[in-house]
Amino acid sequence: MKLYVGIDVSSKDMKVCLMDQEGETLQRFTVENNLHGASYLRDQIVSCYDQGSFQAVHIGLEATSVYSWHPAMFLHEDRALQARNTKVYTINPKLIRKFKEAYVDLDKNDHVDAWLIADRLRFGRLPLTVVLQEQYVALQRLTRMRYHLVHNLTREKQVFLQHLFYKCSAFTTEVESSVFGNALLELLLEKYTLEEIGSMELDALAQFLREKGKNRFADPECLAKSIQKAARSSYRLSKCVEDSIDLLLGTSIESIRSITAQIKQLDKAIQKLLDGIPNTLQTIPGIGPVFCAGILAEIGDIERFKDQASLAKYAGLSWQKHQSGSFQAEETNMIRTGNRYLRYYLIEAANSVKRNDAEYRAYYQKKYHEVPKHQHKRALVLTARKLVRLVDALLRSNQIYTPGRKVDR
Incomplete structure (x- = not known):
């Protein structure tokens, strides 16, 4: 017989419900969400287990941001609970919310939520226990922070481009070089007016680009000409507006450089x-330390998953199946759940792998030409789905990638 423990977690406390296999509530109580509260909770679980004829303990917590992480890790690693065959589950809140819809007469409060979690544990068929080992947790914190910074960098660059259009409306159409290179950012930080840029000596501007770009431009004179052409072709601003835009551009440039430096620091820590x-994912062409770490951090131990489909x-x-009788829908939608971080790193990795591996490049092209719309997005997601099979096979077998070798479908 199993003892089921449902815990509703908040930043301050934890509402707890202990339930037996018949659905009878054994205890209900509240503890603080700290080390002392978790220790008291552990003692209550052990006492209840020892007094009954239980063979295992299943503990469930909703995945409530960071608040459930500490108690989940504490209960997962506690030796007294390990000796009593304990499993800890962090459960998607959507799963509990859908389960509650079967009970039409329940009120909404924290003690009811704890009871629902315990009852959901009792019904079983939970996807998996998702408490990771410490090295995966540490890696996950870094890769998720990197995900956050990359998205912040993208947003900051979009804001920068908007301000740049005010400053020099023809810049992006006339200048082929990336505006986010060091030389062009330094040029904008100088706060030259469009008239000053347009009337500057071509050799002087080319020399400025050559020095700030560390001689990386193939033809700095040609780039200088295009910048001057953009300056002469752009709309003019009043002095008041131009000064404000120069300030905003400078602020955006500082933010972009700061975020970029932070990402580089994270990359070093991730590599360490x-x-x-140990893993063999980096033997796949196009998967470097960042993509590898992002995938491993979210998967953890591959044995947690039944197969590549799970x-x-x-x-x-x-994709959701839509079938009734003899009808089988040709178009189906992707499921709206799942680990968004793992999905992000798999899709980004697939985009890189297709550029470096002939088999995946051919697969992407095949899927790209199968439909008339959403071609790239669909083909890339399907390529990521194909990559999942390879990732699963390599992690289970601990073998290096061999191009052309078949993996289980």
Whole structure:
């Protein structure tokens, strides 16, 4: 017989419900969400287990941001609970919300939520226990922060381009070089007016670009001409507006450089941690330390997953089936659940792999030409789904990637 423990977690406290296999509530109580509260909770679980004829303990918590992480890890690693065959589940809140719809007469409060979690544990068929080992947790914190910074960098660059259009409306159409290179950013930081840029000596502007770009431009004179052409072709601003835009451009440039430096620091830390986790994913062409770390951090131990299909579903790279009688829908939608971080890193990795591996490039092209719309997005997601099979096979077998070798479908 199993003892089921449902815990509704908040930043301040935890509402707890202990339930037996018949659905009878054994205890209800509240503890603080700290080390002392978790220790008291552990003692209550052990006492209840020892007084009954239980063979295992299943503990469930909703995945409530960071608040459930500490108690989940504490209960997962506690030796007294380990000796009593304990499993800890962090459950998607959507799963509990859908389960509650079967009970039409329940009120909404924290004690009811704890009871619902315990009852959901009792019904079983939970996807998997998702408490990761410490090295994966540390890696996950870094890769998720990198994900956050990359998206912030994208947004900051979009804001920068908007301000740049005010300053020099023809810049992006006339200048082929990336505006985010060091030389062009330094030029904008100088706060030259469009008249000053347009009337500057061509050799002087080319020399400025050559020095700030560290001689990386193939033809700095040609780039200088295009910049001057853009300056002469752009709309003019009043002095008041131009000064404000120059300030905003400078602020955006500082933000972009700061975020870029932070990402580089994270990449070094990710590489250091990754060195301690043996794997063969980096033998796949196009998968470097960052993509490898992002995938490993979210998967953890591959044995947590039954097969590659369950791994794909966990990542949200799965499609809903729509069938009734003899009818089978040709168009189906992707599921709206799944681990968004794992999905992000798999799709980004697939985009890189297709550029470096002939088999995946051919597969992407095949899927790209199968439909008339959403071609790139669809083909890339399907390529990521194909990559899941390879990732699953390599992690289970611990073998290096061999091009052309078949993996289990």
